[in-house]
Amino acid sequence: MSKHARARSGSRARTADRRRSVSRGRPPTALIVVAALGLLAFGAGWVHALYEQPGAPVPAARSDARPQAQAPKQQPQGGTPGHATRGTPRADALQGLPDTLSAATRARIPAAARQLVLVTGKAKDSSDSTVTFFTRPAAGKDWTAAGQWPARNGAKGWSAEREREYGDLTSPEGVYSLTDAGGLLPPPSGTKLPYDQDRGFVPSGRGVNGESLDGSFDYVVAIDYNRRKGVSPLDPGMPEGEDKGGNIWLHVDHDGPSQGCVGLPRQAMEQLLRSLDPAAKPVIAMGPAGF
Numbered sequence: 341m342s343k344h345a346r347a348r349s350g351s352r353a354r355t356a357d358r359r360r361s362v363s364r365g366r367p368p369t370a371l372i373v374v375a376a377l378g379l380l381a382f383g384a385g386w387v388h389a390l391y392e393q394p395g396a397p398v399p400a401a402r403s404d405a406r407p408q409a410q411a412p413k414q415q416p417q418g419g420t421p422g423h424a425t426r427g428t429p430r431a432d433a434l435q436g437l438p439d440t441l442s443a444a445t446r447a448r449i450p451a452a453a454r455q456l457v458l459v460t461g462k463a464k465d466s467s468d469s470t471v472t473f474f475t476r477p478a479a480g481k482d483w484t485a486a487g488q489w490p491a492r493n494g495a496k497g498w499s500a501e502r503e504r505e506y507g508d509l510t511s512p513e514g515v516y517s518l519t520d521a522g523g524l525l526p527p528p529s530g531t532k533l534p535y536d537q538d539r540g541f542v543p544s545g546r547g548v549n550g551e552s553l554d555g556s557f558d559y560v561v562a563i564d565y566n567r568r569k570g571v572s573p574l575d576p577g578m579p580e581g582e583d584k585g586g587n588i589w590l591h592v593d594h595d596g597p598s599q600g601c602v603g604l605p606r607q608a609m610e611q612l613l614r615s616l617d618p619a620a621k622p623v624i625a626m627g628p629a630g631f
Contacts, residue, residue, distance in 0.1 A: 458625050472488045494598055520562045520569065520570065523537060533613070553594050567586055588600050
């Protein structure tokens with residue numbers, strides 16, 4: 341071997357020796373990583389143990405700028421967003437009726453009724469009132485006013501049905517059906533209620549204020565207060581006794597208060613007779629304002 345070859349061989353040997361020497365004096369990289377992870381775990385455990393002790397400081401909340409997920413809004417069972425569920429009561433319980441009509445009276449109006457004659461007295465002791473005729477296309481739908489007229493009721497105003505007495509000159513408060521009509525004159529064309537034209541529809545005497553009663557019973561609609569349904573308004577029967585009085589009618593106004601009936605202008609009576617339909621289950625609700 342030449343001198344130069346021996347020199348190169350010796351140099352490579354010395355370099356390999358130095359590398360082995362360095363390697364023996366420095367821990368491997370993997371060992372360093374494992375040691376670091378162990379130290380971190382120990383430190384975390386120590387901190388956790390510190391904050392678990394009674395009276396230990398509370399760790400600061402970590403801020404998080406990320407948008408937080410919101411819980412989904414619960415929809416009413418069976419409903420869809422923005423829509424009321426079926427069966428939800430209407431907010432408008434009046435359904436087109438005036439707010440002066442009490443909830444108790446509205447509740448007495450039969451659900452099947454599609455025609456309503458509403459008589460609203462000016463006051464408890466007043467004989468002045470207003471009649472409004474309401475209709476609706478079907479049960480549960482809104483009421484619509486189809487006519488309104490000035491009217492007169494009992495000379496001494498109104499009395500509760502259970503308190504009314506024969507001859508007390510009041511009109512009975514309440515809700516009653518309208519099933520029969522009649523009069524001295526033939527029925528207006530289009531009349532649908534059973535109509536009894538009879539010469540017995542002639543009033544006797546004079547009105548409460550001494551006014552003439554002529555023509556008052558040319559047209560009448562019987563109010564089913566203390567009477568038998570399905571018979572002429574002239575029928576004298578009073579099923580609940582004569583003490584309560586009876587023969588309470590809608591009839592033509594005679595320019596004065598009544599003894600208990602409701603008087604309307606002649607054209608109003610004609611319009612009602614043309615409009616009232618037994619198939620629509622007509623009723624009358626009558627009383628002072630707020631009844």
